Each structure stands twice: as C-alpha cells, then as structure tokens.
Amino acid sequence: MIEIKDIAKSFNGRQILKGVSSTFETGHVNLVIGGSGSGKTVLMKCMVGLVEIDTGEIKYDDKIFSNLDRKERKPFRQEIGMVFQGGALFDSLNVEKNVMFPLNMFTSMSFEEKRDRVNFCLKHVNLVNVNHLTPSELSGGMKKRVAIARAIAPNPKYLFCDEPNSGLDPQTSIVIDNLIKDITEEFNITTIVNTHDMNSVLEIGDKILFVHKWEKWWEGTIEDILKTDNKELNDFIFASKLAKNIKKTGLI
Amino acid sequence: MNWLFHLGRYWIFMKDLIIKPEKFSIYRKQLTRELDNFGYGSLGIVALTSVFMGAVITIQTVYNLVNPLVPLSAVGIVARDSIILEFSPTMMSLVLAGKIGSSIASEIGTMKVTEQVDALEIMGINSSAYLVLPKIVAAMVIFPFVVLISMFLGILGGWIAGVLAGVVSSADYIKGIQDSFVPFNIVFALIKTITFAFIITTVSAYHGYHTEGGALEVGKSSTSAVVYSSILILIFDYLLTQLILT
Ligand SMILES: Nc1ncnc2c1ncn2[C@@H]1O[C@H](COP(=O)(O)OP(=O)(O)OP(=O)(O)O)[C@@H](O)[C@H]1O
C-alpha cells in the first residue's frame, strides 16, 4: 500500500500540486486521471522520489519514504518499476539488453536465467523476435511495451505506469491494460497508472483519483464514477459524443 | 554571469560522483567502450591536425629565421619544443573538446530530456556516476597516448614539409630535434593533457546532465560544453605553465 498525505509541489513559484492525499491499495490497479498538464506526471515523479516534494508525506507500506535520503531509498528502488510516458528506453542498448539491464545491475542470476526472464517478460507484452532490434527501430507502441517489460522484469512490488497506452491502437491498449491488471493481481503489486483514456478507466480501474486544478478533485471506484454528478469529472470522462450517448442510454 | 551558480552546482555534481560502484563489472564494460570511443575514435582527426600543424610550424620558423648566424638546425629545436610543450597538448585538447566534449554533452543531454536518466535513478543507480565516471577515467587514461602520437606526427609532419619545400635539409632538422632535449617537457605536457582530459569530460558531462527541455536545449548544452571546456583549457594552460615552468 502507498499512502500520500497532503503533498505539495511548486516549480519556480508555480504551484503544480496543492496538497494531494490518497491511498493506493496493494493488489489493485489505482488510476490517476486528469487533463493534459494537470500534474499527473509530477505527482507520480513525487511518489517515486524523482522530484522532491515541498511538503507532505509519502508512505510505502509502513515506511515513510519521503524522509529517507538517497542511500536509505536504495532498497526501495529495487522494488519499484516504472514505465515512463515516453518509454525512456536506453538508446544505446537493444531490446533484450534494455529489459535485462535491471537484472544485470542487481541480481546474481546467470546469463541463461536472465535471458529466460527477459523472454518471459517480452512474451507477456506480446513481443517476440525483436530481441535484437534497437529502440530506434521500434514503433511507438512497441517501445511502450518494451518499457513495460523492463519495468516488470525485476518483479517489482510497486509498479508505476505513466500513460502506458497512449499512442497505442485500441486493441493493443486493452491488451496492455489487461496485462497490467493481471500482473498486479497475480503478483500482488501496488500499481498506479496515469491515464486519460476512458477505456482504461472502465476496463481496469479499481480505484480512480481525478486530479483537476492541481488538487484531488474526486476519488472513488468504478461504480461511483458512473453515478457521480461531479460536473468536471463527467465533462472529462464523457467528453466525446459517443461516451455521452452511452451514458445517456445507460449501456454501461 | 552566473558563474558562481555554475561553480557551486558543478561542485555538487562532482561530489555525487564519488561513490562505491554498484557493480564493478558494469563499470568495466562502460570503460572499455569509452576507451575505444575516445582513443580509436579520435585518432583520425588528431593525426590530420598534428601533421599539418607540424608542417606549418616548421615552415613559419624557417621564414622567421632571417639571421644567417643561427644554424638551420634551430628549426628542428623550435618545432620540437613548441609541438611538445604547447601545440600537441593544448591544441589537441581543444580539438578533442570540440569532438568529444560535444558528443558527451549531447549524449547525456539527450538521455536527460528523454527521461533515460530518470529511468536509471528509479532503478537505484547513481546516474551521474554511472554515466560520467567511466568517461572521466577513460579520457584521463587515453588522452596522454593520443597526445604522444600527436607529438610524433607533428614532428614528422614538420620534417616532411621542411624537406619537401626545400627550406631545411633532412640532416639539419633531425640534428635539431635531437639537440638539447629536455625529457621533463614531455612529463609537463602529459600533466597538462591529463588536466585537460578531466576538464573536458567533467565540464561537458556537467552541461549535459543539467539539460532541461528538448532537442533545442541539447544543442545549447553541447555548445556550452565546448565553449566552457575550451576557455578552461586555456586558463589552466596558462596557470600550469606559470606554476611549473617558472
Ligand atoms: N521540471 C519542471 N519544471 C517546471 N514545471 C514543470 C516541471 N515538470 C512539470 N512542470 C509543469 O507542471 C505541470 C503539470 O505537468 P505534468 O507533466 O505533470 O502534466 P500531466 O498531467 O502529466 O500531463 P500529460 O497528460 O500531458 O502528460 C505542467 O504545467 C508543466 O509545465
């Protein structure tokens, strides 16, 4: 479980997060939704310690993460997997070496074990026979999938995905969404996903946090979201004509 | 100029580099890659500039030697000493600052803006140490060899040009380059080279590592890397010469 309490962050005097609090349960997919520029990425980077928060507290299970220094955070690092919005694959390494990278750094597995693990993870994201391609030879969606494979390779306890399916076709999106949900439940991971894709919200959201105007605007489950009369949330989720009609006719 | 800000941030950047390597084998692999990159990769440009530099120095020295009382072998002495003391270590370092400094800054800068540096950090890897240490060590190890080669090629270039132009005889030149040779000059040149290697790699890495934004900023960092390493090379060239040779 990850708990955030009142976290605030500003850049050069511009407040991006104004005291956001929430809890993210283990074994569940926790979604953070919000418009472009609403601060989802900043929130996620604060949670993993890539951006230092100004005030507030971040707890991983029962340990206060935000008080630790770089050295003390190190044991956590090996339990955190993160998929960056742009993939962030290492340009100089091929697909196999990218996924193997965290294993090389921190495990004493033999090369065969590592390769098996890599192939297992790549197969999970529907990538076969691409081991020797470099990131520049991959399509945007393939990069995302390799990034997911790299994040799950070391068996993380906490998984952070920043828009894992933006730029993917609807079919692959759903495959990725379900993959995230499956591994979350199978390995009992605490998963947090940033998204603005309504399909994902309906497909895998166990719990949803809506960030708007730099604060927590709304929070609830998938059942709640269909019943809510929160105007901004409804405007956001049911933005398209299709979605509006679906909501009106009560098909979901 | 906000040079105090940069000095402070450079200092913090350098302090973060001093760590126990996560896994030695990984660093060794990086080191081999950089050695190859910096050494083998810069031989071509170094050879070309050194030969022409030696040639120009020799011809200009002859041109300036109008006193018939000075033997022509002095051309060899002047060419040798200026190549060893100044041209090879300093000019080659300036050339390498352009070639290697800009590539370090743009490589690390690109990794920074595409979040690859964040990806390293998230895995618990000290990104600055992982990316920069192998480069510093590789440059400090390989640059002295590159400069030695440059000295040899410079003196050779001077000989070829002098003889081809018919301004100095082969015998005079060779006598000159052997005359009153001070081995310490080579040691001094290598001390300079190692200092410059440190300047080029750390200053360029510093600029790359603090890139924020996108492709445009990567380009700017790479320019700053070359400009500031070059300026610092010239300042330290002067300081070291003052300190050691006087
Ligand atoms: N390092 C930074 N320095 C200054 N401002 C920043 C920094 N990082 C983010 N911001 C600002 O914070 C705001 C929120 O950005 P963020 O990337 O979190 O948005 P987002 O919700 O992830 O959007 P998107 O859906 O487009 O990815 C933006 O206005 C951005 O300009």
Ligand SMILES: [Mg+2]
């Ligand atoms: Mg974002």
